[in-house]
Amino acid sequence: MTLTLVDLTHPLTSGMQIYPGDPEVRVEPATSLADDGVVVHALQLGTHTGTHLDAPSHSIADGATVDRLDLGRLVGPLHLVDVTELAQPGRRIELAQVAAQLEQLTPGAVVVFRTDWSARFGQPDYLAHPFFDAAIAERLLAAGVTVVGVDTLSPDRTDATAASADLPFHEVFLGAGGVIIENLTNLSAIDTARDPWISALPLPFTGLDGSPVRAVAMHRA
Numbered sequence: 572m573t574l575t576l577v578d579l580t581h582p583l584t585s586g587m588q589i590y591p592g593d594p595e596v597r598v599e600p601a602t603s604l605a606d607d608g609v610v611v612h613a614l615q616l617g618t619h620t621g622t623h624l625d626a627p628s629h630s631i632a633d634g635a636t637v638d639r640l641d642l643g644r645l646v647g648p649l650h651l652v653d654v655t656e657l658a659q660p661g662r663r664i665e666l667a668q669v670a671a672q673l674e675q676l677t678p679g680a681v682v683v684f685r686t687d688w689s690a691r692f693g694q695p696d697y698l699a700h701p702f703f704d705a706a707i708a709e710r711l712l713a714a715g716v717t718v719v720g721v722d723t724l725s726p727d728r729t730d731a732t733a734a735s736a737d738l739p740f741h742e743v744f745l746g747a748g749g750v751i752i753e754n755l756t757n758l759s760a761i762d763t764a765r766d767p768w769i770s771a772l773p774l775p776f777t778g779l780d781g782s783p784v785r786a787v788a789m790h791r792a
Contacts, residue, residue, distance in 0.1 A: 577760045579769070579786040580622040581692055588693045590724060591731040593617040618781040624773055625751040629780040630741045637773050637782045640750060644718055649769040649788055650680045651761055658686035660699040661728070666706040673707075678715025681752075681769045689722040689756035702728045708743040719744060720752035720771070720786070755786055765790035 581587070585598045594617040601613040618637075619625065624645070627634025652672045657664050669684075676682065684703065691697040700723035708726075711719055719726065726740040744751060752771050761767050767790040773782030 573792040577788040622754045627745040646770045648680045649767040662701045676714035681718045683720040685758040705739040717749045722755040
């Protein structure tokens with residue numbers, strides 16, 4: 572069987588946009604062919620850099636860490652929810668506005684919300700993204716969905732001026748053992764008519780709260 576792959580991942584580069592307050596991203600040569608015979612680079616980045624996943628321990632005390640996640644949950648049928656017509660700066664997207672697209676959920680599916688806000692990645696207004704009411708998280712969990720993805724910085728509102736994060740969607744979804752994939756991109760390239768699947772596997776960081784992923788959608792060619 573031939574598969575078509577769609578890359579849903581932002582490139583990792585020095586100085587790339589990050590969540591306010593997260594570690595800056597730096598990629599620097601550590602060795603060179605001329606001096607050392609091999610090329611090696613040094614990386615500095617946070618666990619929530621670029622396209623990444625949040626493990627429950629990101630915001631839940633005693634929540635599961637990345638290395639304790641069942642990888643089988645992170646490869647599965649992709650259920651795409653199109654909310655591009657609702658995507659406005661700082662707008663809360665309510666359950667009633669997406670309920671019709673959540674009627675045929677399959678337990679174990681990975682639900683991904685498409686806003687197309689990823690086109691603004693790297694720009695200041697990327698932070699003013701639409702966000703999702705926590706009731707949507709409750710609806711997903713009730714349907715047996717434990718992995719959700721967004722093409723924004725977060726499913727919750729991002730307030731760069733707040734002293735601490737207010738994360739009601741995270742609290743509900745991660746609090747139930749769910750996983751959140753953030754900063755997806757290129758969702759418009761997914762062919763929903765071909766029963767796509769998604770893979771978003773993390774690095775096996777021991778005891779950590781998140782990890783960059785290489786998110787890929789796949790369907791039959």
